[in-house]
Amino acid sequence: MFEYTGVDGIMIGRGTFGNPWIFQKIKYFLETGSKLSEVTNEEKLKIIKKHIELELQTKEEITAIREMRKHIAWYTKNMCNSSEFRSEINKIENKGELIKKVEEFFR
Numbered sequence: 001m002f003e004y005t006g007v008d009g010i011m012i013g014r015g016t017f018g019n020p021w022i023f024q025k026i027k028y029f030l031e032t033g034s035k036l037s038e039v040t041n042e043e044k045l046k047i048i049k050k051h052i053e054l055e056l057q058t059k060e061e062i063t064a065i066r067e068m069r070k071h072i073a074w075y076t077k078n079m080c081n082s083s084e085f086r087s088e089i090n091k092i093e094n095k096g097e098l099i100k101k102v103e104e105f106f107r
Contacts, residue, residue, distance in 0.1 A: 002030075018074025020047065041079075045106040048075050049099060056095060065098055072102060081105075 001007050015022055021039050028036045051071060055064035069089050076082040085105045092098045 018071065018077055041106050044075055045102065048072055048102055052095065052099065052102075061095055062093055065093055065095060068098065072098075076105065 001010065010026075012022060012026075021036075025036050028034070048071075052064070052068050055068050058064075059067070069086075069092070072089055073082075073086045076085060079085075085101075089098060089101055092101060
């Protein structure tokens with residue numbers, strides 16, 4: 001769109017949900033004209049676990065886990081069996097069980 005219409009900027013909005021890598025991808029493309037490879041499942045798992053830990057630093061466990069369920073749903077959107085996985089994690093209310101289920105999904 002930069003070349004086609006001459007826009008000065010773009011809006012990303014909901015494209016960031018479950019996709020924090022979008023900024024790195026856009027920056028790389030604008031600088032090089034090439035696309036970065038897709039994020040691996042190992043990278044997604046690492047970020048999800050880090051995200052859980054960060055949530056737990058600022059909120060009570062039950063609140064953090066309930067909020068993380070929606071974030072994990074975004075991270076796993078369009079992955080194989082993600083609908084069933086989301087159904088399972090939406091019942092979880094403690095860190096240990098959530099991390100175990102996430103690790104199982106990414107195996």
